[in-house]
Amino acid sequence: MNKPRHTIKIDLGTRSYPIHIGAGLLAQRAIVEAALPAGPLLVVTNQTIAPLYLALVQTALGGRSCAVCVLPDGESYKTQATLGLVYDALAAAKVSRDGAVIALGGGVIGDIAGFAAATWARGIDVLQLPTTLLAQVDSSVGGKTAVNHPAGKNLIGAFHQPVGVIADLSTLSTLPERELRAGLAEVIKYGLIHDATFLDWIDASLSALLTRNEDALAHAIQRSCQIKAEIVSLDERETGPRALLNFGHTFAHAIEAAAGYGEWLHGEAVATGMLLAAQMSERLGFLSTPEVTRLRELLIRAGLPTEAPRMGVARALELMALDKKVLAGRVRLVLLKEVGAAVVTADYDPAVLQSVLQQAVA
Amino acid sequence: MNKPRHTIKIDLGTRSYPIHIGAGLLAQRAIVEAALPAGPLLVVTNQTIAPLYLALVQTALGGRSCAVCVLPDGESYKTQATLGLVYDALAAAKVSRDGAVIALGGGVIGDIAGFAAATWARGIDVLQLPTTLLAQVDSSVGGKTAVNHPAGKNLIGAFHQPVGVIADLSTLSTLPERELRAGLAEVIKYGLIHDATFLDWIDASLSALLTRNEDALAHAIQRSCQIKAEIVSLDERETGPRALLNFGHTFAHAIEAAAGYGEWLHGEAVATGMLLAAQMSERLGFLSTPEVTRLRELLIRAGLPTEAPRMGVARALELMALDKKVLAGRVRLVLLKEVGAAVVTADYDPAVLQSVLQQAVA
CATH class of the missing domain: 3.40.50.1970 (Rossmann fold)
Known part of the structure; x- marks a missing residue:
């Protein structure tokens, strides 16, 4: 047994x-x-x-x-x-x-x-x-x-x-190849928000993961669940740190809605959403350009999309405003203070968000 | 103010x-x-x-x-x-x-x-x-x-x-007269399950309540809410004593479903359901015949129905089996051990339920 x-x-x-x-x-x-x-x-x-x-x-x-x-x-x-x-x-x-x-x-x-x-x-x-x-x-x-x-x-x-x-x-x-890759987006998320060492391991083990090596998959799932367990145990109903698990998700929800539910897999939208959130973090001085480039390359190697649909800035903002993290009319975003450490904030210059979206979806 | x-x-x-x-x-x-x-x-x-x-x-x-x-x-x-x-x-x-x-x-x-x-x-x-x-x-x-x-x-x-x-x-x-009366059914319920003195007060104050005397209504609402608050504070999610608040409700849900939702007001169905539950309690030796008669007369004076629709015993049992209090296939019922004290139990002779229903709905 x-x-x-x-x-x-x-x-x-x-x-x-x-x-x-x-x-x-x-x-x-x-x-x-x-x-x-x-x-x-x-x-x-x-x-x-x-x-x-x-x-x-x-x-x-x-x-x-x-x-x-x-x-x-x-x-x-x-x-x-x-x-x-x-x-x-x-x-x-x-x-x-x-x-x-x-x-x-x-x-x-x-x-x-x-x-x-x-x-x-x-x-x-x-x-x-x-x-x-x-x-x-x-x-x-x-x-x-x-x-x-x-x-x-x-x-x-x-x-x-x-x-x-x-x-x-x-x-x-x-599992179809495309869904395996979509799942890897969430695995990468755990590294980005909580564990830079795990992110290094994912980077090094990517081909083992993509060829479904059982040991690699078991480790990826176990470490991801450990991180999730730790955060959920602290904050079951998302009044605080649990929101960190939504890294990339506010952008992702806008992408999924704009494209029509089912066009993008959730994990695919999360991949592109994480890249947008990383770009925001870069513009705010938290991440370096090489760190963002490394993320983009990792996503591309994992076969994940990195380009959002051209929905227009106004539509993107409107869809993001429906996010459940909205407080007092302001979209709170999960950003990276550094690789392996995320933060939730509504305290950012809206012009920076505008400009990231301008480049990505206009 | x-x-x-x-x-x-x-x-x-x-x-x-x-x-x-x-x-x-x-x-x-x-x-x-x-x-x-x-x-x-x-x-x-x-x-x-x-x-x-x-x-x-x-x-x-x-x-x-x-x-x-x-x-x-x-x-x-x-x-x-x-x-x-x-x-x-x-x-x-x-x-x-x-x-x-x-x-x-x-x-x-x-x-x-x-x-x-x-x-x-x-x-x-x-x-x-x-x-x-x-x-x-x-x-x-x-x-x-x-x-x-x-x-x-x-x-x-x-x-x-x-x-x-x-x-x-x-x-x-x-509030339409009929709805006022339906509300009184729940007020009577609190007396029956928890406070015999309150039931006596309702009995004595019934005409003041029916003529909407503000002092009488204020007291009825206050005492009802106090009893409910006490029970809910003990058992928010109804794993125990809160089920007592459902006195008459298992029968009532069957009546409402059999008649078609909206035909009976909920409080009206609760009135008739409470009488059936009281009859069950009488058959099991908990209540005396005069106590059940007194309840029937109180309900009639309050202008509430006391006769269930003739849905048939099999249909009644089927509808009661959908009650959320069902455990391991057995319908748990709220019964009165005495006036002012209710109990939840699945430990009753099904023949007694059968016979009460036979008389009421066959």
Whole structure:
């Protein structure tokens, strides 16, 4: 039997939970079942993942009956309408407060299923089984759940911690190349905001990561989850330091909305957004030009986009103003004070933001 | 300037908040504004309440600009679709995390607007301005928010405490007779589950309450909110004693669903549901026949219904099984051990429930 290579604890008092990282974990009944309550279960997954991994999870549940809700695949389905389908499945399966949702898939599935669990019967358990690199290092961990509103990404959501996260490295073998690269954007983010040594390691290990070397992936996921666990444990509901995890995301949300949800993968938008935030940091005197150049080259080597769509400065500012970090009408941005150390601030010259956007999106 | 007659504190650590009770409070800028954050505001109200009280609230907000979302009136609109309209209004008004929702209306408005606030940008402030007796004594207090799913009442919801509750007695002057009576059902509930002396007072003061004597209403609301505050402070998320507040509600939810949402007022269904729960308590040897008769007569004097729709026993059990208190497939019921003392239990003979339903709904 495969044991997890790593188990990281998210420390949130009564809402604490483990993240298990390892190969073949989805087939391990002891690991999958351990986290679940006694009541009715609903697996939420999508049309791409169901044929690959649903049977495995059902086997791991042993004889327990379990309803299934298979959603269409893609960010464009992260909507109130799709959420309604999950509610209908929860009602049909008579899932009550002692039941649970099992989210099997990438970030979109984890976010929708997590939000449905947060709001069904005013909150039931959710077990996250992330099958993409992005979901394993980021979206499945920390309790952020949401669906999109036409006016902006993740505007409808809740904080709702899972009862556990099982990151099965084996699922990454079927991940499309483009999604692997998108996941690496979030891994790079952790290095940039919190750990310059980890960023050096990513730089040196990039080809091992891109060729899906299991040891490299395991380390990347473990270190990313450790950093996320540390920050989330300090600030579960994002009143303070947790906002640092949104490095590049305010720009990214504008890119995703301008291009139409689903055109850019979230991680791709984050890559370009991080570069814009780094350019802002450079203009404010925090980063050197070679540091920004190095980031751009790393993103390019990782096969990630570095050019935002030409949406125009006014539209970009309008979309950024819908960001949930807006306070008193001012967009707060996450910037780098140096490589490995981020800061959240609304205290910047708007002309600098204007000029960075002018160059990038006009 | 009118001061609140009573201010009751809901004690929940960092989520504590006041309930102000008094006449003419909605016009008091100091009271209304004190609770609100600095960001953009959205008032959510309905077509009945808007012409009566919206201008008053806008005046109390002084020069602050504030968007308005006017919903159709009635329980049949407590749906995902109506919730979508509130989200659209929040987006149009660019309400961010430092903004707030102001819920001006009865229980339906408070529940929808509260749930929208719970889930917009993962949670923003909500100020409850209840304008019905039912909302003032019950639904605006305690942080339960929800919309209905076709499969059951309040199945989609969240716990989200308001930043304040302002119960303006003056608004009760425009309340339709039927809604006043429905609100009294919840007042009677507090006496039954927690305070036999209060029940005696209600019995003795019923005509003063029905003729809207301000002193009588103020006392009824104050004592109801005190009892609710005490129970909610012990058990914010209903893992224990808070379920006592659902006395009569499992039956009531079945009645409302069977009749079609909006046919019965919630308080009316609670009245009949309480009588069924009291009959169950009698059959189990907890209440005497005269005690149940006294309750029936009190409800009749209050102009409340005491006969459930003839939905059939099987349908009633099916609808009750969707109750959020179901655990391990068993419907937990709130019963009276004696007048003034309730208990939650799944440990009853199903044949007794069957027989009570047989008599009531077959």
